[in-house]
Amino acid sequence: MNTYNPITALAVFFALSILAYLLFRPNKGWFWLIRNNSVSNDKIVVEDVLKLLYHNENGDKHLNINDIIRTLKYNDRLILECINKMSDHELIGIKGDSVKLTKSGSDYALRIVRAHRLWEKFLAEKTGFKEAEWHERAERMEHELSKVDTDILASQLGNPQFDPHGDPIPTNTGKIAKVKGIPVSELPIGTIGRIVHIKDKPEIIYKQILAENIHIGSVIRIMEKTSARIEFHSEGEAFVLAPIMAGNITVSVLEKDVVFEENLARLSILKENETAKIIGISKEIRGDSRRRLLDLGFVKGAEVKIDLLNPLGDPKAFLIKGTSIALRQNQASKILIQKD
């Protein structure tokens, strides 16, 4: 141990730690970057082009080659090569500058969309990943699922109609359920409707909507509307959104005779000594969590009141069907009640 010096030892240690951090830090670690780059190949580019065309054609927009190159974040030459290849395989038709999907191209695109949305559904139901992560994970997974895998996944999930954002999932024969709805930004004051869809793109806006605690399935009423802001009431709380956010939330308008229950509230705002009836559990509680809550008796019509407050504020214990059950704030905010 003649050459030993604590400073050298520490220096070597920190150098190694920094190297390990750079290699393996989440998302931006060199190891992951290298691994991701090595798998990005023609297939992924082709499928991304198909998807881009499909989504735009659905919105009656037609793209030319430049649009595609600009939108997709791949090497320009790679995209051009792929577009030529696709044209050779008759997945797309090129007329002059504009690019259109052929029948087989559109079928292929639909299969990718199906894989993407099914995977989002899978992540929502069977895993614990956060909502904000679903889209990106599905973007990667959609290229890896074969047609057979997708069909197995679909039947395991019970052939769902909609993905967790409210987008329809195409069936294996290409059928798509219709989403009828109007963006919140275009509704007149006083309209009552149910949120059926929240767009997950662009990501920044989607994350803001998630942060506002707005969920699919909630009934809302538009209270105020100006060019700068839109205010609506839902589940006992008031929400104020910028029009650009409101435009990403789609609502199906409810018929006039549906009474908007003004004293509808979230369980999280129930106070001590108040009693309430449960109206339902929000769609945002899925999979195992939902089943557990149902098992414990959080069902429509059940009476609920606060049993115990916590010295640290969270969780609170609720008395339901004669049993005391503790729920955390974020769960209680997804259970709807009507105060007595």
Add this chain to the structure above:
Amino acid sequence: MNTNKIDHIISLSNDLRWQIGDEFHDNLAEGIYADAAEIVKDSVHKKDEKGAFRVDAKIDKIITSKVWGFPLMFLILAVVLWLTIVGANYPSSILSGLLLDTLHPALKGFASTIGMPWWLDGFLIDGVYLAVAWVIAVMLPPMAIFFPLFTLLEDFGYLPRVAFNLDHLFKLSGAHGKQALTMSMGFGCNAAGIVATRIIDSPRERLIAIITNNFSLCNGRWPTQILIATIFVGALVPASYSGIMSLVAVIGIAVLGMVFMFLVSWGLSKTVLKGEVSTFNLELPPYRPPRFWKTIYTSIIDRTLIVLWRAIVFAAPAGAVIWLISNIYIGDASVAAWLIDSLDGFGFLLGLNGVILVAYIVAIPANEIVIPTILMLTVLVTGISAGAGAGVMFELDSVTATGDILRAGGWTLLTAINLMLFSLLHNPCSTTIYTIYKETKSVKWTLVASILPVIMGFVVTFLVAQIWRLGS
């Protein structure tokens, strides 16, 4: 024809299922529950239970109050631990007097009268028997005290309230409030703590609780901590304060373990475990008088004896290995001496030494035999006269004499502190590793749970050693 029909039915059902939509399942479930609730309301009559309920509510108000909730909790935990550690001394010394001081020489005497060859006698009696006897003597009494006490509290209904009070802290680190219970159970025995994680029904939080249970000092490690703290840390201050000083050091290590538990829980929930399903709910059952004898019986059968049996199964071969490496020679030194020599450099870098590392490798089956192994190996390497010969583990009644042997082995205060840290942060014992595998059924998580703490132990002791040496 037939398969055609089946295919047709399957595709028809898929089609119909698709048309019914997503909400069908929920509506069905909700409908059934709602109907059941209506029927119960009409046909089940409850007696007026207000009286009983009042008492419950009063106890709850105190136990979960801002003022009394936390002090009460720490008080109860402290009393349980004190009863365990102090109370176990008496039966432990009786057991070790019987098994180690009386039965062991008797067995040796018997072996020599029937003319057993020295190697068979050493292998069986000094190796296998001694390790098993040691584990029983050290492990059985604290477990037989701790688990029944714990089970009584559980049966009474207090423990769910603890989980309720502490849940917010655990939520911040991505864990479940019930982890407070499995953590406390880990103070008794990590293997039992890991079995107890069955009460956590959320897969992600359960894995977190399993992987971090090892950060609770188990009763195999408390004696090591107390002994080393008494010899080295207690000696830092005047004799009248040394008791308190060493107690503070041991509690400091236990609290440090909890800090690591929270940090690692947080790290796991944000990285490798973020994809696991996470649910939360906590039932607060009504209080009831504990069924005393039944609880004692089941806790001794279910928890104590099962864990003890597993420990014995693993300790027996460990004793054999310890005897073998001390008595098999390669060239002019025993295997143990070679191992110690080759690990000395690495040990020094961590502020430990080769003896400690070898002891931790061979004592993976049971933390209880770490100190006896260290003493035996130190004597083996330094050649001072103590103990009963190569491969025969021993412990001394006198703390001072133990300290003298360790100091002769080159121990300093740094070695002692790092040993205490390493005793907190190293791989779980093989009983626990086996239990983790049984509970998770996953090689991956078993590996994570086994290797992560050792790496942390290496890093922490390494950093402490370097900073110490820079400062001195």
